[in-house]
Amino acid sequence: MKKTFTQFADAFKALVNAAEETLAERGLTERLLLIADGTDKIPLDDAERLFVHESEQLLAIQALVLYTAPITLKYGGTSVSKLDTDEVLPIIELHQRDGKRHEVGWRTMRELLAKRIDPATFADPVLIDRLIEYSGGHPRELLRLLRMACELTESEHIEAPTVESAIDRLAADCRYWLQPEDYELLAKVDASKGAHVGNDERARNLLWRLALLHYNDGSWRATHPVVRRLEGYQQAYRALTSAPAKLQTARRRRPGKSGS
Amino acid sequence: MTTLSAADPFRFDYQRHLAAQHLLPQHQDDFQRLIKLLRYAPRVQLLFTRVVDESYRRLLIGKLQDLLEPAGRPVQTADLSDEQQFPDFAALETWLEIVGQGRAVIHLVNTGYWLQGPRVETLNLRRNALAEKLDATLLWWLPADTLARLAREAPDAWSWRGGVFDFIAERPDLAEPIPIRLEPSDDINPLTLAQRSRRLAVLHQQLDGEGSTAIPDGFRLNLLLEQADLYKSLGQWDLANQTLRQEALPLAERLGDVHSTAAIQGKIARILEARGELDQAMALHEQRLPIALQTNDLGPSLIVGSQWPGFG
Numbered sequence: 001m002k003k004t005f006t007q008f009a010d011a012f013k014a015l016v017n018a019a020e021e022t023l024a025e026r027g028l029t030e031r032l033l034l035i036a037d038g039t040d041k042i043p044l045d046d047a048e049r050l051f052v053h054e055s056e057q058l059l060a061i062q063a064l065v066l067y068t069a070p071i072t073l074k075y076g077g078t079s080v081s082k083l084d085t086d087e088v089l090p091i092i093e094l095h096q097r098d099g100k101r102h103e104v105g106w107r108t109m110r111e112l113l114a115k116r117i118d119p120a121t122f123a124d125p126v127l128i129d130r131l132i133e134y135s136g137g138h139p140r141e142l143l144r145l146l147r148m149a150c151e152l153t154e155s156e157h158i159e160a161p162t163v164e165s166a167i168d169r170l171a172a173d174c175r176y177w178l179q180p181e182d183y184e185l186l187a188k189v190d191a192s193k194g195a196h197v198g199n200d201e202r203a204r205n206l207l208w209r210l211a212l213l214h215y216n217d218g219s220w221r222a223t224h225p226v227v228r229r230l231e232g233y234q235q236a237y238r239a240l241t242s243a244p245a246k247l248q249t250a251r252r253r254r255p256g257k258s259g260s
Numbered sequence: 261m262t263t264l265s266a267a268d269p270f271r272f273d274y275q276r277h278l279a280a281q282h283l284l285p286q287h288q289d290d291f292q293r294l295i296k297l298l299r300y301a302p303r304v305q306l307l308f309t310r311v312v313d314e315s316y317r318r319l320l321i322g323k324l325q326d327l328l329e330p331a332g333r334p335v336q337t338a339d340l341s342d343e344q345q346f347p348d349f350a351a352l353e354t355w356l357e358i359v360g361q362g363r364a365v366i367h368l369v370n371t372g373y374w375l376q377g378p379r380v381e382t383l384n385l386r387r388n389a390l391a392e393k394l395d396a397t398l399l400w401w402l403p404a405d406t407l408a409r410l411a412r413e414a415p416d417a418w419s420w421r422g423g424v425f426d427f428i429a430e431r432p433d434l435a436e437p438i439p440i441r442l443e444p445s446d447d448i449n450p451l452t453l454a455q456r457s458r459r460l461a462v463l464h465q466q467l468d469g470e471g472s473t474a475i476p477d478g479f480r481l482n483l484l485l486e487q488a489d490l491y492k493s494l495g496q497w498d499l500a501n502q503t504l505r506q507e508a509l510p511l512a513e514r515l516g517d518v519h520s521t522a523a524i525q526g527k528i529a530r531i532l533e534a535r536g537e538l539d540q541a542m543a544l545h546e547q548r549l550p551i552a553l554q555t556n557d558l559g560p561s562l563i564v565g566s567q568w569p570g571f572g
Binding site for chain 1: 289292293296297384385388407408411412415416418419421423424426452453454455
């Protein structure tokens with residue numbers, strides 16, 4: 001392919017041009033938009049080669065193309081902006097940064113779930129919201145949780161213990177690869193109400209592996225709700241949030257101590 | 261084992277619950293998830309299991325095989341400790357291409373030493389290529405440290421996982437299960453198949469596991485009766501009969517508990533009745549009749565009802 005890329009690009013351009021001309025003649029449209037989906041799921045090295053190091057090849061294909069790319073490239077200092085533009089497809093917001101519920105997001109996720117399973121399958125509609133809550137607003141995570149619940153259920157309806165068990169299992173899957181330093185960084189993000197805390201390799205890895213979710217245009221972030229159930233995270237969060245209190249206690253004691 | 265019809269989901273459900281009752285209680289959910297996925301899931305899957313004990317792994321694979329082969333899923337095993345056959349990932353991939361067709365289930369075992377360094381990297385890179393070539397589920401049996409390493413070092417393969425299943429625990433002492441019968445039980449148990457299977461697993465652990473000798477005899481008798489009732493409710497009459505005759509009855513007699521002795525004889529007699537062994541059943545009913553009349557515990561016996569109108 002590499003050896004004959006120029007021929008491929010020319011042939012592809014001719015094909016697209018011919019298609020656009022035909023469509024224009026028939027008054028249907030002027031431009032064709034091609035969507036290359038799934039390219040965000042290719043191995044990271046391959047994605048970097050495709051979108052960064054060899055992006056000229058993509059530009060050589062003179063057509064209107066929308067590629068999906070891994071989010072980590074956006075923050076890797078190796079921006080995909082060699083292409084015309086790069087946009088972040090945000091996770092569906094369930095809560096705003098100040099913690100207020102974002103009802104539109106919940107409604108959207110419920111609709112999405114209803115396309116995959118009859119909501120009546122759940123013993124209680126509240127359980128649907130429970131799955132949505134622990135998806136963090138990420139459709140793939142919602143479907144992963146749903147699949148897990150379906151695998152676990154042994155009755156006609158999906159009951160509350162099954163939903164909790166599915167959430168625990170998704171959390172356990174994260175525990176296999178998360179490191180203590182990861183928990184510290186995640187706790188730091190949450191303790192600072194979604195602050196950016198940088199784009200170093202650890203942060204990018206957590207984003208890519210969905211332990212860290214980013215909302216809006218990436219302006220704020222939050223730990224994946226299932227990860228927040230893990231003991232490692234909770235310890236890190238407690239250590240972080242109780243530290244200032246300890247410091248204040250020490251400061252309050254100091255004058256008394258000097259006075260004694 | 262009773263032949264399983266691939267087209268009969270009820271039989272499959274029934275068999276998978278019977279198969280799980282000899283596993284540890286904490287493994288019930290993952291075993292059921294795994295067997296359902298292997299039976300029903302899509303064309304290509306990458307599954308990971310965590311296991312330590314080799315004999316427990318063999319037990320699990322055996323149980324899966326008993327359920328999958330009659331359901332039309334060919335089962336293969338790759339022993340990766342065979343360095344001559346699988347010197348590198350390319351050799352494994354070539355082998356998988358040959359055997360991994362026709363909705364096969366392929367166990368990859370002895371992976372701890374094999375799956376590291378370049379082989380992990382290659383698995384990470386080749387997962388898409390494998391998906392295109394195979395019509396099979398790859399089930400990697402991994403020690404805990406290998407699974408953790410894979411999760412960290414092969415994020416692409418990890419993100420592609422169809423599931424992770426945890427079977428890390430000591431192996432229980434197991435006896436080969438006696439072949440089962442599928443006749444319906446006369447004792448309608450309100451618990452689901454899954455609940456009964458899980459409860460049996462708990463009872464196995466309590467009655468046969470470490471610390472079982474510390475159970476007081478009276479409590480042990482209650483557990484044995486519950487175990488026998490559960491076996492019976494699952495159609496496992498031979499196991500119910502064995503539990504009652506060989507364990508519960510001698511214990512009740514040793515305790516001098518005449519009421520329990522009569523109740524156990526009644527349970528055995530009802531099993532014998534259901535199997536058509538009416539003479540033996542009647543003999544037992546006669547033996548227990550004086551006590552049973554005192555306690556009004558004749559039970560739902562057809563032959564007792566016909567011989568002694570007003571009872572049964």
